[in-house]
Amino acid sequence: MLMPALAGALRCQRDSYLKVLQTKVVSCEKKKGFYAVEFEDTVLFPEGGGQPFDKGVILREKDDSETPVEVTDVQRDGLHAIHSLISPLEPGETVTMQVDWARRLDHMQQHTGQHLLSAVLDKKDVATVGWNLGVQMNYVELDRKLSTEEVQETQLDVNQAIAQALPITVDISGHDEEKGAMRVVTIGEMDRNPCCGTHLAKTSEIGSILLLHQVPNKGNSRLFFMAGNRVTDYAKSSHDRIRSVNAALSCQTDDTLSKIEQLQLRQRALLSQLKTAQQELAVQEAGKIAAILESKEVYVLYKPDYDMEYLRFVEKQLPDLQGTAILLCGQGPSGGAIIIAGKAVDKYAGLVKDTFKDAKGGGKGRWQGKVVRYNSGEVERALELNK
Numbered sequence: 001m002l003m004p005a006l007a008g009a010l011r012c013q014r015d016s017y018l019k020v021l022q023t024k025v026v027s028c029e030k031k032k033g034f035y036a037v038e039f040e041d042t043v044l045f046p047e048g049g050g051q052p053f054d055k056g057v058i059l060r061e062k063d064d065s066e067t068p069v070e071v072t073d074v075q076r077d078g079l080h081a082i083h084s085l086i087s088p089l090e091p092g093e094t095v096t097m098q099v100d101w102a103r104r105l106d107h108m109q110q111h112t113g114q115h116l117l118s119a120v121l122d123k124k125d126v127a128t129v130g131w132n133l134g135v136q137m138n139y140v141e142l143d144r145k146l147s148t149e150e151v152q153e154t155q156l157d158v159n160q161a162i163a164q165a166l167p168i169t170v171d172i173s174g175h176d177e178e179k180g181a182m183r184v185v186t187i188g189e190m191d192r193n194p195c196c197g198t199h200l201a202k203t204s205e206i207g208s209i210l211l212l213h214q215v216p217n218k219g220n221s222r223l224f225f226m227a228g229n230r231v232t233d234y235a236k237s238s239h240d241r242i243r244s245v246n247a248a249l250s251c252q253t254d255d256t257l258s259k260i261e262q263l264q265l266r267q268r269a270l271l272s273q274l275k276t277a278q279q280e281l282a283v284q285e286a287g288k289i290a291a292i293l294e295s296k297e298v299y300v301l302y303k304p305d306y307d308m309e310y311l312r313f314v315e316k317q318l319p320d321l322q323g324t325a326i327l328l329c330g331q332g333p334s335g336g337a338i339i340i341a342g343k344a345v346d347k348y349a350g351l352v353k354d355t356f357k358d359a360k361g362g363g364k365g366r367w368q369g370k371v372v373r374y375n376s377g378e379v380e381r382a383l384e385l386n387k
């Protein structure tokens with residue numbers, strides 16, 4: 001009977017640089033939507049210690065099609081590494097597994113980066129109480145907030161430790177029934193930490209660490225960071241984004257903030273001019289409505305591009321009307337608003353509710369409502385009252 005290697009002593013943990021491994025299938029169980037497979041050993045790291053699971057492919061020797069079977073997830077069941085596959089394998093068969101190296105290397109850069117960052121902070125008496133490896137950014141959760149100066153100093157210290165190319169080794173310090181082989185990850189003379197993850201061999205392989213910003217969390221402080229290839233990828237995408245902002249604002253990076261402030265001031269001035277102009281227009285429209293209602297029972301004013309605020313301007317300017325004014329704004333699926341004022345509010349409120357299927361509102365003496373959406377033909381039907 002085949003015996004599987006257990007977490008703590010998996011091949012990926014003993015040699016984190018091994019990308020391909022020939023092994024045998026120990027078991028394959030059909031689950032809901034996937035197959036749960038355990039191998040004699042594995043180069044695919046099962047999620048743990050803050051490090052996400054590896055992805056990869058399985059090549060079958062007996063398969064003529066040579067289509068690799070995708071591994072979409074690897075989790076621990078106790079000490080067993082359980083791989084999720086999209087199609088089944090046969091227990092006992094020999095296979096070749098291959099890790100998605102770009103994904104793994106990224107995880108190693110972030111994880112080893114975290115160990116080094118926490119080690120540097122430890123020397124400053126700042127304790128790491130947790131960490132998270134994210135899709136774009138990671139964070140270490142610290143027992144207190146760092147000052148701007150401390151962040152700058154830490155930034156210099158971690159990158160100096162990277163330049164020193166300190167050796168990183170894993171020692172097995174014993175065996176635990178529940179946790180398996182007890183692994184201790186050592187960075188040069190500076191740090192020893194129990195960890196199940198896969199790590200780089202030298203601090204220089206981290207490349208660089210970029211400290212970003214802090215976010216308070218329940219008395220702790222989350223210091224966001226990224227390491228390895230992510231740093232240059234981020235620098236490039238940030239640079240591209242700044243360039244497109246510059247192009248949109250037609251200015252250089254140094255001038256973007258003052259340019260935005262100028263635009264905000266200009267917008268405020270325009271809004272105030274617009275409001276004055278709207279009020280002037282409202283006075284004229286109210287006068288026109290009052291004149292029409294001297295000889296007519298009802299008049300409908302429809303302003304598709306205006307809002308409720310404008311309708312209120314108009315309403316405020318209306319004198320004691322001889323007839324009834326129905327004021328509408330908005331259009332199509334985004335809806336709008338309705339105000340009814342004048343002599344026969346109740347009568348026309350009933351008519352409005354019959355005409356506009358999605359209108360809701362109420363009030364005494366005047367009627368005010370919202371139209372969730374205008375359905376086709378509704379406005380046209382209301383405007384027929386003007387004929």
Ligand SMILES: [Zn+2]
Pocket residue numbers: 049111115194195196197
């Ligand atoms: Zn770790």
